[in-house]
Amino acid sequence: MRGPAHPRAAEDVSVAETSQSGVALIARLKARIARITGSASLKAPAQLWNFGLPEIDAHLADGNLGIGAVHEVAPFSWPDMPAAIGFAASLGVLRQEKARKPVLWLRLCAQTREMGELYGAGLHQLGLARGRLLTARVKKPGDLLWALEDALRSGVASLVIADAPSAASDLTISRRLQLAAAAGLTPAILLSQKPMKGGTAGATRWQVRAAPSLPPVDDLLAPGNPAWALSLTRCRGGKPGEWSVEWHHATHRFSLVSRLRDRTIAGFDEKSGEGISIPTRPALRAIERRA
Amino acid sequence: MSDGPEGLRLFACDGFAQARGLEAGQKLTDARAVAPDLATYIHEPETDAGALLALARWAERFSPWVAEDGCDGLLFDIAGVAHLFGGEPMLLADMRQRFRALGFTVKTGVAPFIGAAFALARFGGDLPQSDDVRANLAPLGVAALRIGEKDIVTLRRLGLKTIGSLYEIPRESLARRFREIRGGSSADVLKRLDEALGLADEPLSPLRPLAAFSVRHAVADPMRSPNMLEEAANDLIHRLCRKLARAGRGAMRLSFAFFRADGTRAVIGLGMSRPSQDPLHMMRLLRPKLDMLDAGFGIDGIHLEAEETGPAESEEPGFMEGVAPFHHDFDLAALSDRLSNRAAEAGLAQLSAVSSHMPERAESFTAFSATATQMQERENIRPTTLLSHAEPISVMASVPDGPPLRFTWRRMAHKVARCEGPERIEPEWWREREGATARPRDYYIVEDEEGRRFWLYREGLYGEAQQPCPQWFMHGLFA
Numbered sequence: 001m002r003g004p005a006h007p008r009a010a011e012d013v014s015v016a017e018t019s020q021s022g023v024a025l026i027a028r029l030k031a032r033i034a035r036i037t038g039s040a041s042l043k044a045p046a047q048l049w050n051f052g053l054p055e056i057d058a059h060l061a062d063g064n065l066g067i068g069a070v071h072e073v074a075p076f077s078w079p080d081m082p083a084a085i086g087f088a089a090s091l092g093v094l095r096q097e098k099a100r101k102p103v104l105w106l107r108l109c110a111q112t113r114e115m116g117e118l119y120g121a122g123l124h125q126l127g128l129a130r131g132r133l134l135t136a137r138v139k140k141p142g143d144l145l146w147a148l149e150d151a152l153r154s155g156v157a158s159l160v161i162a163d164a165p166s167a168a169s170d171l172t173i174s175r176r177l178q179l180a181a182a183a184g185l186t187p188a189i190l191l192s193q194k195p196m197k198g199g200t201a202g203a204t205r206w207q208v209r210a211a212p213s214l215p216p217v218d219d220l221l222a223p224g225n226p227a228w229a230l231s232l233t234r235c236r237g238g239k240p241g242e243w244s245v246e247w248h249h250a251t252h253r254f255s256l257v258s259r260l261r262d263r264t265i266a267g268f269d270e271k272s273g274e275g276i277s278i279p280t281r282p283a284l285r286a287i288e289r290r291a
Numbered sequence: 292m293s294d295g296p297e298g299l300r301l302f303a304c305d306g307f308a309q310a311r312g313l314e315a316g317q318k319l320t321d322a323r324a325v326a327p328d329l330a331t332y333i334h335e336p337e338t339d340a341g342a343l344l345a346l347a348r349w350a351e352r353f354s355p356w357v358a359e360d361g362c363d364g365l366l367f368d369i370a371g372v373a374h375l376f377g378g379e380p381m382l383l384a385d386m387r388q389r390f391r392a393l394g395f396t397v398k399t400g401v402a403p404f405i406g407a408a409f410a411l412a413r414f415g416g417d418l419p420q421s422d423d424v425r426a427n428l429a430p431l432g433v434a435a436l437r438i439g440e441k442d443i444v445t446l447r448r449l450g451l452k453t454i455g456s457l458y459e460i461p462r463e464s465l466a467r468r469f470r471e472i473r474g475g476s477s478a479d480v481l482k483r484l485d486e487a488l489g490l491a492d493e494p495l496s497p498l499r500p501l502a503a504f505s506v507r508h509a510v511a512d513p514m515r516s517p518n519m520l521e522e523a524a525n526d527l528i529h530r531l532c533r534k535l536a537r538a539g540r541g542a543m544r545l546s547f548a549f550f551r552a553d554g555t556r557a558v559i560g561l562g563m564s565r566p567s568q569d570p571l572h573m574m575r576l577l578r579p580k581l582d583m584l585d586a587g588f589g590i591d592g593i594h595l596e597a598e599e600t601g602p603a604e605s606e607e608p609g610f611m612e613g614v615a616p617f618h619h620d621f622d623l624a625a626l627s628d629r630l631s632n633r634a635a636e637a638g639l640a641q642l643s644a645v646s647s648h649m650p651e652r653a654e655s656f657t658a659f660s661a662t663a664t665q666m667q668e669r670e671n672i673r674p675t676t677l678l679s680h681a682e683p684i685s686v687m688a689s690v691p692d693g694p695p696l697r698f699t700w701r702r703m704a705h706k707v708a709r710c711e712g713p714e715r716i717e718p719e720w721w722r723e724r725e726g727a728t729a730r731p732r733d734y735y736i737v738e739d740e741e742g743r744r745f746w747l748y749r750e751g752l753y754g755e756a757q758q759p760c761p762q763w764f765m766h767g768l769f770a
Contacts, residue, residue, distance in 0.1 A: 079703065079741070079743055080743065082675060082676065082743065082744070082768035083770060085675055085676060085770060086675055086769070086770020087770070089675065089770060090770075102623070112679070113679065115676050115678075115768065116676035116677045116678040116679065116767060117654075117676060117677055117679060118642065118675070118676055119642075119650075119654060119673055119674055119675060119676055119677040119767060120643070120644065120654050121653065121654065121673035122672075122673040122674045122675040122677075122767070122769070123642075123675060125672060125673060126675065126770055130642055130644075131641075133641070133642060134623075134639045134640065135639070135640050135641075135656065136630050136638060136639050136640060137640075138630075143633065146633065147630050147633075150630070151626060151630075154625070154626050155622075156622040156623045156626050157623075210741055210742035210743040210744070211742040212708060212709075212738065212740070212741070213738060213742060215709065219711070221709055221710060221711075222711035222736075223709045223710075223711060223736055223738040223744055223769075224709075226744075226769065226770045227742060247770075
């Protein structure tokens with residue numbers, strides 16, 4: 001908007017020019033926008049929803065996935081769907097830590113036939129408290145969108161995870177869901193079978209692929225903690241990135257793992273030679289030794 | 292006409308036939324002799340009963356308390372209802388007019404007792420009626436007393452042709468007289484007389500129990516526009532909620548009956564997971580269903596009834612909080628209601644554990660409002676999703692009863708990279724029926740080279756006598 005410059009704004013800019021710091025200017029402007037739009041409360045610790053990993057969080061807008069926003073999660077290919085479900089569940093665990101309200105999981109009947117029913121014991125072992133998880137099954141995709149919008153707008157859940165019908169990639173529908181999420185201050189995770197294409201109103205778009213796990217220390221032949229290759233392909237206000245992570249269900253934490261392909265530690269800065277501290281685990285050390 | 296042991300007989304006949312001297316119970320051959328051009332139809336009692344029931348349902352517009360009376364009558368309890376129609380005469384006029392519009396010949400009678408109403412409606416004709424039941428009944432024939440054919444004949448022989456003539460006979464002699472003729476039936480005459488005069492109670496069993504909480508709305512001009520219907524429904528809901536609030540109750544199940552102008556009716560049912568007296572919530576549940584309502588030629592009456600109520604709960608969090616996390620969450624309950632009334636199969640569900648070690652039985656979806664069960668957590672690792680039916684897969688194993696090396700599921704080959712197991716799960720013999728062939732299962736958690744994880748099992752053991760070879764199944768998927 002062009003017009004007579006606001007005296008206060010002009011002052012801000014001049015301050016920024018003298019301090020020679022564009023970053024400070026942006027931070028200051030963002031703070032002002034937050035004050036004006038009233039979204040300052042989103043910065044409260046209870047509203048922070050991120051990975052707890054600086055490497056990934058740095059790519060997110062304000063280091064936060066975003067509470068009143070829609071997030072899209074899809075598998076790389078069809079067989080990775082369980083990994084995508086697990087990733088959504090782990091984000092639900094992180095959300096449950098901050099919010100008392102239950103996590104609501106809306107499922108399409110067609111999808112339950114394909115991938116099976118949610119299994120409470122297994123989700124519990126991933127860390128998603130069964131006593132604070134509610135599900136509903138819906139037959140028609142249209143009804144699912146309706147239910148999703150209602151659930152988001154009513155703000156009764158801390159997070160709504162939903163099987164995304166193909167219509168969810170429609171810009172109008174996605175915009176509507178985004179508005180509902182913002183109105184109810186409830187985040188949504190849309191789990192679609194195929195990555196959504198084109199522009200949607202989603203805040204982030206993730207693709208998940210199952211990755212070989214690091215074996216537990218007591219049994220080198222057994223599968224270890226769930227491991228996923230994550231790819232953040234779109235991020236509003238942030239930047240895309242790719243990571244390999246492991247989910248620790250006992251501590252409810254993600255950790256970066258080395259890519260077995262090239263044996264480099266993710267987050268390792270080759271120029272400076274400094275590695276970012278990763279949680280050292282016996283198993284990880286074991287495999288490094290073997291290599 | 293009806294077909295009985297005594298041949299074909301007339302079951303009922305209309306006014307024209309009666310004018311030509313025909314009467315019910317006459318032999319068809321006799322009737323044909325009198326009126327050769329008689330048109331006859333086979334009497335179908337079941338069809339008639341069904342039609343009467345439908346008529347009774349339709350007639351609920353006059354009173355919520357309707358019962359079928361014999362095979363050709365309807366009984367209404369109009370206590371407290373008549374003033375809605377502008378008094379008893381207006382109610383009767385409305386009733387007669389509407390029944391006639393449906394093509395029925397109708398006779399009406401109003402009395403404080405069922406027996407008297409029966410007599411007046413069927414035998415009263417156009418006699419002027421006063422408030423005195425005894426006086427009203429006195430000129431009627433004894434047949435109006437709902438007594439047996441033989442008793443009527445006996446009474447007539449004794450010269451007791453009208454009900455009024457019975458008043459003067461001492462009760463003892465009436466009772467004695469009929470006991471002498473045929474034990475048991477005497478009670479009938481006296482009992483029926485007492486019932487008609489209100490000396491003995493006679494219960495009316497309506498089509499269904501009267502709902503304690505019901506409101507109705509009748510309009511002169513049939514409503515067709517959705518806005519008007521919504522407004523009328525909203526008004527009814529508010530009235531019902533006020534009733535509920537006064538009684539300290541909340542509605543669990545609501546039933547809307549929309550009476551169309553052509554005599555049909557549409558019913559909309561709403562269910563709520565907890566007792567509610569919130570008109571806004573009810574309206575939100577109703578609105579999507581109202582949109583789908585076919586108003587036909589217009590709706591001239593709506594009846595709203597709380598079919599099931601429960602004690603209303605206050606919104607204040609009680610001591611139960613924490614024990615049942617969702618029990619007091621009213622917003623959540625409202626969302627669940629909206630879902631179950633529109634889209635979801637059964638509202639919000641909670642995953643609860645069932646005491647069973649068979650993986651497919653160990654979990655169930657229960658309505659979320661149920662008290663959260665504290666479940667003991669299983670030590671063994673379980674998948675994130677469980678397939679609704681275990682799917683047969685082809686597996687290659689190093690040794691027959693060893694862990695799998697390769698397997699093919701849904702036409703995709705997987706090479707096992709890591710494997711954990713087996714975990715043996717024995718069938719629950721106490722659940723199996725006689726001769727069932729449930730076999731023990733050995734479950735493995737496997738990870739393929741891509742890092743995808745599966746939960747598969749081998750059913751049966753090698754070396755069992757007279758058993759087919761063990762088979763492999765895919766049962767669940769891990770994150």
